[in-house]
Amino acid sequence: MLTIAEIIEIEKEKIARHQPSDEELRQIPLDRPARLPGRLSEPKQIQESIQSMAEFADLIGLAKQDGIHTELNREEVGKRLDALQRGDADAERYWIDGQLIVDLRDLGISGRLGPEKRPALAETMVDLDRGEAPDVTGTIYLSSEGVSRLSRDQDRIVGLQLLKLMKKANCRIRTPYAIFNPRIEADWKELREKFEDAAKESRHLQKDHFGPKIRGKAEKGEHVGNQVTPGFIIEIKGYKSNGSYIFGKWQPYPPHAEIDIRILQEYIRCGGSKYRAAQALRGVVFPFFSEELRYMETRSSLRNCLKTQLGYIITPEVIEGLTRQMSLIGTWKWTNIIIENNHPAIVPIDLFREAYDLSSRRGRKPRGRAAYYEPLDWNNLLYCLNHESPRRISGHGSDGAWVCALDYHNGTGPICLDIDHRIISEPLTREFLKCLDLGPHAAEVLNEVQNRVISNDDEQAARKREETQLKSRLANLENYLGASDPQLEDSYRRQIKQVNGQLLALRQRPLPPPVTQVDINRVRHFLENLEVEWEKLSSGLRNRLLKLLIERVEIVHNLQHVQATVIWKMGFKQRIDIERPVVNSRRDRHWTEEQDKLLRMLWPTSTKEVLLAAFPNRELGGIRGRAAKLDLARRVRHYPPQWKGWTASDDDRLAALYITEIPIEDIAAELGRSKQAILSRAWFLKIKRPREIRFAFPKINWEVLNFYGLEAVSP
Amino acid sequence: MKDEILTRYVEAGLPHLRQVSKLPKCLAPDTVAVACELGDRAMLELAEPLGISEKIKAWLAQAPGADELPAEKWQEVTGRWQAIHQVMPVTMALLRAREKLEALERRGVLTMNSASTVRGLATIAFAAFAPNGGKILDRLAVILGGSQAEPAALLIRYVETLENGDQDMLSAVEECILRDPAWTEWFKRFSARATALSFTPRVVGVNPVPTGELIRLLAEMIKEVIDADNRRDNRN
Numbered sequence: 001m002l003t004i005a006e007i008i009e010i011e012k013e014k015i016a017r018h019q020p021s022d023e024e025l026r027q028i029p030l031d032r033p034a035r036l037p038g039r040l041s042e043p044k045q046i047q048e049s050i051q052s053m054a055e056f057a058d059l060i061g062l063a064k065q066d067g068i069h070t071e072l073n074r075e076e077v078g079k080r081l082d083a084l085q086r087g088d089a090d091a092e093r094y095w096i097d098g099q100l101i102v103d104l105r106d107l108g109i110s111g112r113l114g115p116e117k118r119p120a121l122a123e124t125m126v127d128l129d130r131g132e133a134p135d136v137t138g139t140i141y142l143s144s145e146g147v148s149r150l151s152r153d154q155d156r157i158v159g160l161q162l163l164k165l166m167k168k169a170n171c172r173i174r175t176p177y178a179i180f181n182p183r184i185e186a187d188w189k190e191l192r193e194k195f196e197d198a199a200k201e202s203r204h205l206q207k208d209h210f211g212p213k214i215r216g217k218a219e220k221g222e223h224v225g226n227q228v229t230p231g232f233i234i235e236i237k238g239y240k241s242n243g244s245y246i247f248g249k250w251q252p253y254p255p256h257a258e259i260d261i262r263i264l265q266e267y268i269r270c271g272g273s274k275y276r277a278a279q280a281l282r283g284v285v286f287p288f289f290s291e292e293l294r295y296m297e298t299r300s301s302l303r304n305c306l307k308t309q310l311g312y313i314i315t316p317e318v319i320e321g322l323t324r325q326m327s328l329i330g331t332w333k334w335t336n337i338i339i340e341n342n343h344p345a346i347v348p349i350d351l352f353r354e355a356y357d358l359s360s361r362r363g364r365k366p367r368g369r370a371a372y373y374e375p376l377d378w379n380n381l382l383y384c385l386n387h388e389s390p391r392r393i394s395g396h397g398s399d400g401a402w403v404c405a406l407d408y409h410n411g412t413g414p415i416c417l418d419i420d421h422r423i424i425s426e427p428l429t430r431e432f433l434k435c436l437d438l439g440p441h442a443a444e445v446l447n448e449v450q451n452r453v454i455s456n457d458d459e460q461a462a463r464k465r466e467e468t469q470l471k472s473r474l475a476n477l478e479n480y481l482g483a484s485d486p487q488l489e490d491s492y493r494r495q496i497k498q499v500n501g502q503l504l505a506l507r508q509r510p511l512p513p514p515v516t517q518v519d520i521n522r523v524r525h526f527l528e529n530l531e532v533e534w535e536k537l538s539s540g541l542r543n544r545l546l547k548l549l550i551e552r553v554e555i556v557h558n559l560q561h562v563q564a565t566v567i568w569k570m571g572f573k574q575r576i577d578i579e580r581p582v583v584n585s586r587r588d589r590h591w592t593e594e595q596d597k598l599l600r601m602l603w604p605t606s607t608k609e610v611l612l613a614a615f616p617n618r619e620l621g622g623i624r625g626r627a628a629k630l631d632l633a634r635r636v637r638h639y640p641p642q643w644k645g646w647t648a649s650d651d652d653r654l655a656a657l658y659i660t661e662i663p664i665e666d667i668a669a670e671l672g673r674s675k676q677a678i679l680s681r682a683w684f685l686k687i688k689r690p691r692e693i694r695f696a697f698p699k700i701n702w703e704v705l706n707f708y709g710l711e712a713v714s715p
Numbered sequence: 716m717k718d719e720i721l722t723r724y725v726e727a728g729l730p731h732l733r734q735v736s737k738l739p740k741c742l743a744p745d746t747v748a749v750a751c752e753l754g755d756r757a758m759l760e761l762a763e764p765l766g767i768s769e770k771i772k773a774w775l776a777q778a779p780g781a782d783e784l785p786a787e788k789w790q791e792v793t794g795r796w797q798a799i800h801q802v803m804p805v806t807m808a809l810l811r812a813r814e815k816l817e818a819l820e821r822r823g824v825l826t827m828n829s830a831s832t833v834r835g836l837a838t839i840a841f842a843a844f845a846p847n848g849g850k851i852l853d854r855l856a857v858i859l860g861g862s863q864a865e866p867a868a869l870l871i872r873y874v875e876t877l878e879n880g881d882q883d884m885l886s887a888v889e890e891c892i893l894r895d896p897a898w899t900e901w902f903k904r905f906s907a908r909a910t911a912l913s914f915t916p917r918v919v920g921v922n923p924v925p926t927g928e929l930i931r932l933l934a935e936m937i938k939e940v941i942d943a944d945n946r947r948d949n950r951n
Contacts, residue, residue, distance in 0.1 A: 437744060440925075445934050445937065448931060459942075526936075526937045527933065533940055538939065541939060544932055548928060572741070701818065704817075706810065706919060
């Protein structure tokens with residue numbers, strides 16, 4: 001019989017597993033602080049936007065109404081806001097009262113700016129990043145304008161960051177009309193859309209207010225806020241009344257212009273490969289701007305580059321950008337405005353033309369539609385420790401490879417790791433599944449499965465999704481009708497017919513019968529034999545299970561070995577030493593001068609066996625090819641010691657063996673012939689070795705060591 | 716002898732044995748399941764060649780029910796068992812041996828056949844806990860170079876020998892075991908019982924917390940597999 005302590009434990013576990021409802025998630029957490037951030041785009045709005053300022057004061061009342069503890073009242077806040085509106089220099093912009101934090105430090109700062117320029121936003125983000133602690137903001141009060149008071153970031157980064165942080169901290173957004181919690185999927189979507197709308201609104205405002213003025217400046221070839229190409233600085237024509245600059249045209253900046261020329265030369269020398277050019281230019285940097293040109297740091301496109309102590313690193317992206325940058329030859333381009341000889345050219349025209357030609361030739365192939373690939377099983381779990389700090393290893397689903405190439409892409413180093421995913425995934429998966437014990441959860445899983453199978457919901461949802469996609473495609477195609485090009489028109493009509501056919505077929509397809517043959521034995525069998533069932537699962541699901549149970553996998557590697565440490569969320573650890581299969585890499589295949597010399601000496605008179613012994617890692621075909629390239633001729637002809645005819649039984653035996661996994665060398669040994677003889681006879685008899693055998697994946701060897709915490713399992 | 720009383724003793728005593736010997740739950744998690752499948756008869760049959768079966772039977776005839784024993788008694792008896800301190804090191808050495816052997820097998824460099832390998836490992840490991848096991852351990856210690864008091868070290872030496880492919884030493888170990896009729900018979904029965912088991916017992920079993928998310932995901936996985944099977948079966 002269970003003891004009371006055990007019953008309490010069971011109940012505690014039930015509570016721990018309980019998922020809060022949407023309603024619970026939207027409740028204002030009264031035990032956590034609330035924050036009231038205020039932001040208006042321009043200093044003059046503080047004086048003019050009386051309604052917006054009044055709304056801040058109303059929010060105090062709303063917070064009190066929600067039950068947030070504070071001694072502040074509307075009148076008190078009204079007085080403080082009045083002081084701000086009067087432009088009182090000593091007016092307070094930040095105060096904490098009870099559980100309410102009022103932060104008006106962002107008043108007069110554009111919402112397009114990020115946390116580095118907005119102290120209130122920065123503090124909110126740092127606070128939320130601490131997670132769900134009791135002293136972390138639990139509610140953010142916003143006026144009726146909603147999230148646009150938080151951010152109008154044009155890059156849509158800050159809004160998303162804020163959402164993620166709020167989700168992490170389980171923080172609500174409270175407006176006079178609604179409460180949102182990003183932990184609720186629908187709320188997340190809605191808030192994301194609101195951030196998007198805020199950014200768009202800001203862009204439209206900007207366009208309406210400043211558009212004609214900016215265009216006028218651009219037509220004169222003057223700087224209009226776009227990123228300045230490396231090699232240029234902006235001429236300062238004067239200062240506005242608020243102290244900001246009035247910019248003129250771009251001017252050459254010789255320290256960077258020299259580097260531009262070197263980059264284009266190297267790009268051409270490397271045949272248009274931005275990566276190889278970046279490798280060749282490793283160590284070369286764009287020097288930092290001098291003290292009097294500090295204003296260029298935020299205006300030059302170099303601000304996006306990585307920095308060293310000496311300057312800005314030349315990345316492949318910088319190189320590619322420069323090869324297409326017409327400003328280098330003095331041509332000004334802004335939207336549809338092109339002005340030749342607007343400013344001095346900083347690179348020779350011929351050099352630019354050649355680089356531009358190479359760049360456009362390489363990029364001529366249009367980008368295809370992005371295809372979705374299921375993630376690799378261990379995606380987002382692998383970290384490379386061959387660096388100062390761990391780096392996430394990217395899983396390339398389309399190539400089936402694990403790649404650690406950040407240095408290479410930044411032009412700061414070679415590719416660290418590029419390996420067939422199976423070499424790492426297979427041992428990890430095998431050892432993971434060997435230790436995973438899900439059998440005890442069979443009853444709970446069965447319960448869940450039964451709830452799902454009764455309704456057949458998933459299938460219906462998938463079908464509905466497919467139908468919506470087809471309908472949307474149909475609507476798009478119908479919009480295209482009426483094209484002046486008859487061929488195009490025909491193509492659209494053909495596609496419409498095809499989509500209509502697909503829609504009809506989808507509607508007529510009967511729903512598969514709901515699965516009912518599920519019982520506890522099937523579930524138990526599935527859980528206990530996950531190793532067998534693993535391959536039948538989609539890699540997306542496999543990845544989800546791994547991410548649920550595994551904290552991370554730390555990878556240390558060299559050319560011969562990969563050492564992976566699997567850290568489970570339950571504290572269990574496994575260290576797996578994987579031997580990397582020996583591959584005939586491109587670099588290994590290169591003929592060295594010594595090898596060429598040896599070949600020159602041996603080729604004229606040596607036998608095939610001698611040649612193969614002299615070059616143990618090469619095939620006879622490769623040796624022959626190299627000899628032909630070196631114009632070497634045989635002086636002596638070697639015949640086999642004795643020629644043996646092929647009998648019908650030999651042919652039958654060959655046909656039987658050739659399609660199996662037995663290596664050619666072993667077949668040759670069994671039939672008492674050379675490898676070449678086997679290959680030739682098979683070719684003559686038109687026997688084909690199956691592709692999976694010809695290109696068999698090398699066998700992977702590994703050794704595992706299981707740990708418990710810091711203590712090794714083995715003595 | 717009451718029905719399945721020995722099995723019940725294994726079931727009830729294992730948690731105490733784990734506690735006293737500090738053997739983690741995740742190691743050899745299927746021990747009870749194996750005992751249940753074998754049952755009293757098979758377990759006593761296994762003990763017979765080693766000469767302890769009669770003693771156990773006699774003891775079981777007068778033993779109280781396993782559930783009647785208080786936890787303190789279990790702890791006391793388990794703590795008094797002389798070989799208790801060997802449980803952890805021998806289990807660890809066996810686990811490491813398994814890891815090593817699997818690696819050797821994958822590389823295709825395991826020179827000895829699997830029956831002989833398992834015979835060597837099982838005999839050293841079980842002899843550490845059998846009342847008369849000291850004698851054979853003594854002889855094996857002479858061959859492998861070690862001490863019968865440290866069976867875990869003997870296991871490690873044996874695995875190293877396998878790794879180095881020292882055929883002379885391996886043959887000597889094999890011969891030593893085969894010369895002892897009791898252990899030869901024991902391994903014969905052990906091997907037969909092990910291969911007849913309806914499941915492969917796990918050596919390590921990490922059991923995750925059954926959170927709602929995990930259960931939902933597992934349900935989704937099993938549904939995917941069942942649906943795929945179902946679609947394949949109903950294609951035509």
